[in-house]
Amino acid sequence: MPRQPAPDDDPVPSADAVVDLGPLSTLTGHALRRAQIAVAQDFQRTMAHHQIRPAQFSALEVIKLNPGLRQTQVSFALGMKTTNFVPLLDELERRGLAARRPIQGDRRARGLFLTPRGHDLLARLEQLAAEHEARFTARIGADGKAQLLGLLYRLGDPAFDPPRD
Amino acid sequence: MPRQPAPDDDPVPSADAVVDLGPLSTLTGHALRRAQIAVAQDFQRTMAHHQIRPAQFSALEVIKLNPGLRQTQVSFALGMKTTNFVPLLDELERRGLAARRPIQGDRRARGLFLTPRGHDLLARLEQLAAEHEARFTARIGADGKAQLLGLLYRLGDPAFDPPRD
Numbered sequence: 001m002p003r004q005p006a007p008d009d010d011p012v013p014s015a016d017a018v019v020d021l022g023p024l025s026t027l028t029g030h031a032l033r034r035a036q037i038a039v040a041q042d043f044q045r046t047m048a049h050h051q052i053r054p055a056q057f058s059a060l061e062v063i064k065l066n067p068g069l070r071q072t073q074v075s076f077a078l079g080m081k082t083t084n085f086v087p088l089l090d091e092l093e094r095r096g097l098a099a100r101r102p103i104q105g106d107r108r109a110r111g112l113f114l115t116p117r118g119h120d121l122l123a124r125l126e127q128l129a130a131e132h133e134a135r136f137t138a139r140i141g142a143d144g145k146a147q148l149l150g151l152l153y154r155l156g157d158p159a160f161d162p163p164r165d
Numbered sequence: 166m167p168r169q170p171a172p173d174d175d176p177v178p179s180a181d182a183v184v185d186l187g188p189l190s191t192l193t194g195h196a197l198r199r200a201q202i203a204v205a206q207d208f209q210r211t212m213a214h215h216q217i218r219p220a221q222f223s224a225l226e227v228i229k230l231n232p233g234l235r236q237t238q239v240s241f242a243l244g245m246k247t248t249n250f251v252p253l254l255d256e257l258e259r260r261g262l263a264a265r266r267p268i269q270g271d272r273r274a275r276g277l278f279l280t281p282r283g284h285d286l287l288a289r290l291e292q293l294a295a296e297h298e299a300r301f302t303a304r305i306g307a308d309g310k311a312q313l314l315g316l317l318y319r320l321g322d323p324a325f326d327p328p329r330d
Contacts (some may be wrong), residue, residue, distance in 0.1 A: 020231055028302075151305050153200075157304075
């Protein structure tokens with residue numbers, strides 16, 4: 001919302017001053033975070049009716065594609081800490097979308113599975129995710145998206161890190 | 166850390182199974198989040214001795230470059246919610262790096278400034294940030310970085326969003 005500009009004789013920046021971000025604007029981490037926030041906000045708006053956050057969608061997708069994984073495997077695959085993943089999974093279970101069930105061959109272990117309700121919801125969420133994705137692909141083009149995914153993959157892969165002294 | 170593989174007769178994925186991420190691996194938001202985590206972790210390792218997180222570094226930088234801004238202006242410029250920014254600023258103030266001070270021309274408003282100690286620390290942090298940045302630039306090259314920043318900017322800018330029906 002617009003703010004009242006400061007008086008002209010105010011020696012400090014006025015309330016609507018353009019803020020100088022200096023070297024931040026060329027820091028990769030800063031640019032990544034800004035873009036990631038914009039994309040995550042669109043995702044959450046897209047999924048608002050179903051109250052699904054990006055991490056919940058990712059968990060449902062991994063459980064669907066890899067039924068029976070232990071929760072530590074799913075959280076590791078998603079790059080999430082177990083302490084963050086457990087409450088996320090609890091909520092999916094409480095909403096009847098996923099379940100922890102005993103798995104054959106190991107009496108102590110429990111694996112993760114989608115419920116029929118989870119499968120139904122995820123089918124709808126996948127359509128919405130595709131619409132969300134198409135909006136961002138339209139901004140940078142299919143070639144731009146392919147370039148972006150390649151660059152992001154190389155950024156995140158320590159194998160591309162040159163040896164340090 | 167390595168985990169004990171499941172017995173061979175286990176019908177569910179073994180503990181060291183490759184996890185299928187399916188459509189997640191081509192979702193822009195997922196790829197952004199993975200890369201952003203990798204970059205932020207390196208940043209935090211780089212700054213560990215000084216106990217500075219990326220958002221704290223960004224705040225110090227914006228305050229240095231724009232002395233006297235109100236905290237709402239700084240948080241807006243950084244894309245942070247005020248509720249998250251206030252405790253961050255409290256900590257910078259407690260550590261003697263930044264200060265809220267009355268500003269001329271407006272008796273009620275207080276502006277943000279770095280302390281001399283904040284200036285000294287930030288000079289060192291800027292060197293470390295440049296070393297951190299150089300590691301990631303080395304992974305994708307200077308041309309790759311320029312491409313990446315351009316793509317990220319277009320992703321995050323709604324002006325590039327085509328009109329919806």
